[in-house]
Amino acid sequence: MLVRFWGTRGSLAVAPTAGAIKGKIAKALVAAGGRRFADEAEATAFVEGELDFATGATYGGATTCVEIEASAGDGSFILCDFGTGSREFGISAFGRMAGGHKRVFNVFMSHLHWDHIGGFPFFGPAFDPNSHIVIHAGHEDVEQAFRRQQEEISFPVAFDWLRAKIEFKVLAPGETYRIGGLDVEVMEQHHSHKSYGYRFTDPTGKTAVFSTDSEHKIESMEGEADVANFFRAADLVICDTMYSLADAVSMKEDWGHSSNIVAIDICHEAGAKRLALFHHEPIYSDEDIQRMHKESIRYEELTRRDDPLEVLCAYDGLEVRL
Template identity: 30%
Template sequence: MKLKFWGVRGSINSPLSPEKYREKIEKVLSFSYGEDISDKKKISDLIDSLPAHLSTTYGGNTSCVTVSDDSTLLILDAGSGMRNLGNELISGKFFNSGISEYNIFLSHLHLDHINGLPFFSPVHFPTVRLNFYSHYKDFEKMLELQQDFNFFPVSLKSRPSTKKFNVLKEDEVISIGNFTVSSKKLNHPNGSYAFSVESSGKKVVYATDAEYTAGTVLEAFFPFFGKADILIFDTQYDFNELAGRFSFGHSTAEIGVDAAVNSEVKKLLLFHHNHESDDEKICLMYDSAKKYMNYKYPSASVEIIIANEGMEFDL
């Protein structure tokens, strides 16, 4: 089972601004004072030695994650990261180029989870078959509405690919190829659904856009998250932001730690980064989550990782 991240941001696209880019260059250059950067290798070593918020940038595209093996591709959400995925599928750089049937699971229909679909190039090909899955019974109509002529020049229906829209029932478990996919409703404005994908004894849980309040006690999700190799968790806010944005439907990295440790998860992936958080802030939230875990669960061995575009895992 392979897992790959194509979009990791929440709410809206958040490209690095020219001002932030310049600020980053200035900080990086200050690290190079007195260093030998006379060849490519030395420059590369210097970059590797930088703090994470300077050696990388945490995406700009919204939610899109793939889980695949040699014969089956599952696409979890159709945020703007889906555009790059589509281009790599067409060029044969990603996934088995002999297979053109793709399975798209939508956690919910907020724009940041569907805005990549109009730019997903495989829809132009008559040989491509797209199987959509969602719990929202009118979701085909909603996706068409996104591409209504008032909002977008080309309708989804008019694209030559074959499209099948499957409405999922609550707690329905489905099998596609070697994968078993189950789902669980999350607390989010107009709802959102977590997906658990299992194959050959490995398990990935994708649980984005969720708030865990008194009405949706975190413990209720432990069996669903239970013993996942990877838990992808909505960590949009820090605690101060969460306190001011009650009922916005998002969570924190510390709540992710509580969920991961108590569900005996191996890796916790911080995901759905706030569009208002810069790279430095995301790294501070990661540090805070690590400190929280070390203090509250000193013997815990969960690996905490900041999800980023292009990040891949082989399970």
């Protein structure tokens, strides 16, 4: 199973400012210490080998979109959420379909807020008459949400102008479905208008959990046993860690999101193997996110029970093979 991250920000798509880029260049020049590079390849080796991630790269600014490529599925694309990252995914999908990939998309929606559906009007395969898109959700009003964002007052291309075959299927929490060659379990989560988490298991037994936009409170962890069970022994848990613990328990309490600390606690309880910090706060800089990642790794080490939990930090373009 291969997991590709096409969009990892939460709430709002963001782009790096001119000031942020200047800062990265200035730090890189200082780190180079006056060295000269023969060509771009040598300079790239320096960036990749000697600069920290926040200076030499970026966590990205596209909103939620994650692809799951099963090692033994039915050949369809498996996607989680239609955030703005789905535009880039669509471009990649066209290239793969030209090479013979099946033109079927099974898409699983966590919920229907703008940052999770806003990429759909720019999703190229939706305009392809040979594509078949099946949108799975726990919400009865899923089709209404997708149609409404493409009404004339909001967008110039009406939903009915799309050429692909598009279906909507409502899934029930607590059930296990066979979709795209995977076993898919669904869990209801605590968020405005509800959200849903998904647990994907491929025929080889590899499991990835997609759980974003869910608030887990540190003062009521005894009530999270159902979540820990949903995460049980997962090879990868993609979890909403939008806020630092300080933000989560103060001014942003009850905003529907969780912290890195709580995610680690639940994954420890679940015996999960890897955690991907996800749904990054749009006001956090690359340095802020990198600092949270380092703090998360340290917290995991201090609170580890038995086997270690690998803590990754998701970024646009990350690939994780399970």
